Amino acid sequence: MKISEEQLKSHNKKESEVHSRHFDEIAGRLDKNNLNIESLIQQLEQFQVTIPSWALGAGGTRFGRFSIGGEPATLGEKLDDVGLIHAMNRTSGAISLHIPWDIPDDMVAIREKADELDITFDAVNSNTFQDQKDQEYSYKYGSLCHTDKKIRVQAVEHNVQVIRYGEQLGSKAITVWLADGSNFPGQQNFRKAFERTRDSLEKIYLELPSDWKMLIEYKPYEPNFYSMVIPDWGTSFLLVSKLGDKAETLVDLGHHLPNTNIEQIVATLLLEHKLGGFHFNDSKYGDDDLTTGSVKPYQLFLIFNELVENIDHPDQPFSQIAWMIDASHNVKDPLEDLLQSVEAIQIAFARALLVDREQLEHARNANDVSLAQEVMQDAFRTDVRPLVAESRIRSGAAAHPLKLYRQLEVRKNLIKERGTETQATGL
Ligand code: PSV
């Protein structure tokens, strides 16, 4: 299924009266506060959020999975789905591939298709957390940290292969997430596991093309429950600092223990120029992989507040940060969920752009705690949806992507095209 320009235009025409009223209202208000609305909208127009290839089908838990129907069965169909999202929001012009779930069998055809849909390839992801059918050694007891050199070599070679696929696709980064760790006290020598991991990462790092980055994720638990080799941002930071300039930390919002101050982690990584990117999602308890902004929108805003405060820093360019979603959809239509996530991220960004930085600085210096809170919450409580919609309309997208998605009965069409039995690769 493709969404035509006529369909977008006719949707926007129907929405235009209500949209103009809402937009004029907020534009007038912001104008009075001396905010440059044009530059704000331009920043929103330029902002892109990458869609993960593994989040286009229904996810599952270890208790089962409920099929959604019309799921993309091939990488080509996954690109089509990202194309649909991008046509509706013009903010999702990139896909992040997970190898070996999404190995392109025909590289030329896949690149051509991506070009047609105006989609680029963001970071490629390696997978040493699952055993594959044709794999010689098992990752049951770890990969890059394994006690057995043969297994470490196999895992390093896999990561190098992922880089090679990425080069052919035009990617510029590899994201490494390790499930390595231990389930019981005494099982693993922490120091040796760390050293072996560092040595393996060094070998992968040496294979990076000169204009590439290596992004290293961290996660406190799961699938190992006693210890993880890279459990937190500090350990990731230690590794990326040892590796070199091309290595940076990736912050997956779900990879923190409850109540961790993620915005403070973001601030510290920005200070050290080591913030490589994000995996956006939301959670109540752990790595719940829920729709971004659905549970803790204020936290998302506070994260963007740190990012915007640093937006003009030459050593950590905002445009170089990898903005990616990492989510799983158990009860929602994945495409609806992704549209909602992207919009929540745009809303958080727009609100952060509204923060009166001068007044905030003044409040901080004067230790005026109440005023500092007022400044933050004034921005957070502003309904910026008309600004986000305006930026979409100007870039040729839909005023209300989710509304259009439903009006066009996209899922029904996908089921008609692909059937009810297809299953996308991923977890
Ligand atoms: C692990 O929980 C993770 O966040 C990593 O990014 C993986 O690549 C992805 O999820 C797999 O679903």
Ligand code: MN
């Ligand atoms: Mn992740």
